[in-house]
Amino acid sequence: MDFSLNNEQQMIQDSVSKFILNDYDFDTRRKILASKTGFSQENWRLFAELGWLMLPFTEEDGGLGGSMVDLMLVMEEFGKGMVVEPFLATAVMSGGLIALAGDKEQKDDYLPRIMAGELQMAFAYAEPQSRYQLNNVKCRAIENEGEFVITGQKSVVLNGHHADTLIVAARTSGATNDDNGISLFLVDANHPSVKREGYANVDGHQAADIWFDNTPTLGLLGELDNALPAMNNIIDKATLAICAEAVGAMEIAHQRTLEYAKTRKQFGRTIGSFQAIQHRLVNMFIEHQQAKSILLMAVLKMDSNNGSDAKALSAAKSRIGKAASLVGREAIQLHGAIGMTDELDVGHIFKRLTTIQFLFGSTDAHTKRFAAL
Amino acid sequence: MNLNFTVQEKDFQQEVQQFLQEKLPKDIAEKTKNALHLSKDECNQWQKILYKQGWAGVNWPVEHGGTGWTPTQKYIFANECAKAGGPDVIPFGLKMVAPVIYTFGNEEQKQRFLPDVLASNVWWCQGYSEPGAGSDLASVRTTAVKEGDEYVVNGTKTWTTLGQHADWIFCLVRTGEPSVKNQEAISFLLINMNDPKITVSPIITIDGRHEVNEVHFDNARVPAINLIGEEGQGWTYAKVLLTHERTGIARVAISKDRLVQLKALAQTSPDGDNKLIEDAIFAQKVAQVEIDLLALEYTELRTLSAISTGQAPGPESSILKIVGTQIIQAIDELYVEAAGYYAMPFVPHQFHDDFDGQSIGPDMATNSALRYFNNRKASIYGGSNEIQTNIISKAVLGL
The missing domain is CATH 2.40.110.10 (Butyryl-CoA Dehydrogenase, subunit A, domain 2)
Structure with missing residues (x-):
């Protein structure tokens, strides 16, 4: 048994950690959020230069490995800085789907551009009625003289507003709730039949609702009617990524709260000297540690099982969701009203820890999935 | 012991219902029901309607224009208002400074x-x-x-x-x-x-x-x-005011109505091919909060009946503050869960009266996270819940 990082892994962690410390402080992030695109193109180019956009891909696909450990290391550090650049949407989810389901031509076309930071992508899967059920797809793709056209709506598509190319999950056969009959299509996001309403999410990440109206596609990605296994695989991978992000974010939330408790004075003494507060800071610490442990469990199980272990993943998402809930809320409560302000980072960490709790399936949804598997 | 309303109380209930139906502006009720924020003018508009009816000073002594209502009448009024979407009055004047002025102020100040x-x-x-x-x-x-x-x-x-x-x-x-x-x-x-x-x-x-x-x-x-x-002597006066603030803070009637609305929402919110209310875990969570709220409602009734009129509530009002705010926050969380992905978009502009663009998701959903975030304040203000716990510990339990 060995939980230590090897040299390469240590280098990844150090390099992302350095970036967050030096180039992604809270004020810088604020400016990025307020910018027109809501994320930094400059950072995106930097991510490409540093090879981070290659990390989710295997060497065979031109990447740097694609292990869950690597993904965890990057995302945990990203969580500490609350990075909003669309690493998840473009590299992990969209790139991941092309790597998993694409043919050689598609891989050669898209993956180098993704890794070079030249292409923004988004994966449109959720719909107004689907909640967390990936198989629940109403959006239809109909074949017309050998070409598919897509009609329907997709909800809260991460990076959907800035994506050049979309991957759309559409129903090609069967009923809304069937596991079979879903296919993935590459779609030009700028096609006139695509209507996009972009917005920032409460956690600062960019997203869009997207409507397709007889939209032509750039091609089928993967097998016709059988996209669900690939979708499950990639959403699980993305889920692992945000679990790691949450663990990083919780570490900072706890650290900030601890620092505050040691300096904030009320009743003539630091609030950290009150036992009632001490115990709560310890509970936050325990939650963070438990979250970190179950994250490692899932990472190692997935890595030893070709990048996929649904049961382990759901265990991690469920447990980390519970921890994120407690740590986020306590960070605000122990700060008091100052924790409610937009100008302090804890409130923003709390908001990201909140959305992570239901992104890609709520805590309850993953507990249920764990029990069923 | 008796939980039934008397004939007079039933009449009063009807009177309140009729008043709300006739006088509560529909747009204000609609916004209140949807947890949207009211403008200064809208708040004043409603409070002046209450004033004309003679119902602005719910807790005030009759000599200063108060209602002179019994605890039961106050309970009926709060519940009917919540059901109809009658907004809470802004508390700082009517519920906070007024009791201090009519209790500790001189005649000149009162007038x-x-x-x-x-x-x-x-x-x-x-x-x-x-x-x-x-x-x-x-x-x-x-x-x-x-x-x-x-x-x-x-x-x-x-x-x-x-x-x-x-x-x-x-x-x-x-x-x-x-x-x-x-x-x-x-x-x-x-x-x-x-x-x-x-x-x-x-x-x-x-x-x-x-x-x-x-x-x-x-x-x-x-x-x-x-x-x-x-x-x-300001500290003494402030403490009286704070205990008034704490009872109001329980917001039992509003939480009751929000739970009713949440259940209605869960009956129409899709969960794939099902409705959210069919999800046993969600239904159980709603039930759990509802049960907690029932207990709180009767704790509040016990407090109201014990203090009768005029007197300031005692330190046990801290229970109402602690549990009331826990329940508010639990309900907020359930709304976020009900919203699912549509809790995420930050689109407050679409709640404005003059918005005519493409709305993202149902308002009830896109407003849910904002309300959840905002109400984290509930366990902080009015004397944080930690302070309330200390008050019970010292003043009630003698620890």
């Missing part, structure tokens, strides 16, 4: 201030917390130094809710020498904010709103006749 509070002609805000005095309220640093028949006020108040609308602020200030023990140096002062020496600066909270403010006093001169009671 000068109370009619305008009752008629909602004047908007009040609360000057309690300071950057260094939150939970430890007695350590306020804002000073009021007497010069002739005026006080010269210096300092900063913070978390002043809706202070940007306010005409007047009631403040805890230090009037004693620095050597005087905190609680004996505090006085209760009413201050007109129409003064260039007083500036209000906004604080934006995590839901993106401007609801709270900092209020700065830079040699503001306040007539000494605006002092309530005696110098050095």
Whole structure:
């Protein structure tokens, strides 16, 4: 048994950690959020230069490995800085789907551009009625003289507003709730039949609702009617990524709260000297540690099982969701009203820890999935 | 012991229902039901309607224009208002400063201030917390130094809710020498904010709103006749006010109505091919909160019946504050769960009256996270829940 990082892994962690410390402080992030695109193109180019956009891909696909450990290391550090650049949407989810389901031509076309930071992508899967059920797809793709056209709506598509190319999950056969009959299509996001309403999410990440109206596609990605296994695989991978992000974010939330408790004075003494507060800071610490442990469990199980272990993943998402809930809320409560302000980072960490709790399936949804598997 | 309403109480219930049906503006009810924020004008509009009806001073003594209602009538009124979408009154005037003025103020002050509070002609805000005095309220640093028949006020108040609308602020200030023990140096002062020496600066909270403010006093001169009671007694008056604040804070009637609405929402919210209410885990969570709320409702009724009229509630009102805010926050969380992905978009502009663009998701969903974020304040304000726990520990249990 060995939980230590090897040299390469240590280098990844150090390099992302350095970036967050030096180039992604809270004020810088604020400016990025307020910018027109809501994320930094400059950072995106930097991510490409540093090879981070290659990390989710295997060497065979031109990447740097694609292990869950690597993904965890990057995302945990990203969580500490609350990075909003669309690493998840473009590299992990969209790139991941092309790597998993694409043919050689598609891989050669898209993956180098993704890794070079030249292409923004988004994966449109959720719909107004689907909640967390990936198989629940109403959006239809109909074949017309050998070409598919897509009609329907997709909800809260991460990076959907800035994506050049979309991957759309559409129903090609069967009923809304069937596991079979879903296919993935590459779609030009700028096609006139695509209507996009972009917005920032409460956690600062960019997203869009997207409507397709007889939209032509750039091609089928993967097998016709059988996209669900690939979708499950990639959403699980993305889920692992945000679990790691949450663990990083919780570490900072706890650290900030601890620092505050040691300096904030009320009743003539630091609030950290009150036992009632001490115990709560310890509970936050325990939650963070438990979250970190179950994250490692899932990472190692997935890595030893070709990048996929649904049961382990759901265990991690469920447990980390519970921890994120407690740590986020306590960070605000122990700060008091100052924790409610937009100008302090804890409130923003709390908001990201909140959305992570239901992104890609709520805590309850993953507990249920764990029990069923 | 008897839980049934008397004939008179049933008549009263009908009277309230009829009043709400006829007089409560539909747009205000709609916004309240959807947890959307009301403008200053809308708040005043509703409060003036209540005033005309003679129902603005629910807890006030009759001699000052109060309703003289029994606890049961108050309970009926609160529940019917919540059901109909009648908004809560802004508490700072009607529920906070008024009890202090009619309990501790002199005749001149009662006549000068109370009619305008009752008629909602004047908007009040609360000057309690300071950057260094939150939970430890007695350590306020804002000073009021007497010069002739005026006080010269210096300092900063913070978390002043809706202070940007306010005409007047009631403040805890230090009037004693620095050597005087905190609680004996505090006085209760009413201050007109129409003064260039007083500036209000906004604080934006995590839901993106401007609801709270900092209020700065830079040699503001306040007539000494605006002092309530005696110098050095402010802490005593403030504590009375805080216990009033704490009962109001339980918001049982509103939580009840929000749960009713949540269940209706869960019956229509899709969960794939099913409805959310069919999800056993979600249904159980709703039931759990509902059960907690039932217990709280009866705790509140016990308190109301014990204090009857006129008296200030005792330290057990802290239970109402703690449990009431826990329930508010639990309900907020269930709304977020019900919204699912549509809790995420930050689109407050689409709740504005004049918005005519493409709406993202149902309003009830896209508003849910913002409300969840905003109501984290509930366990912090009015004396944080930790302070309430200490009060019960000391004043009730004698620990």
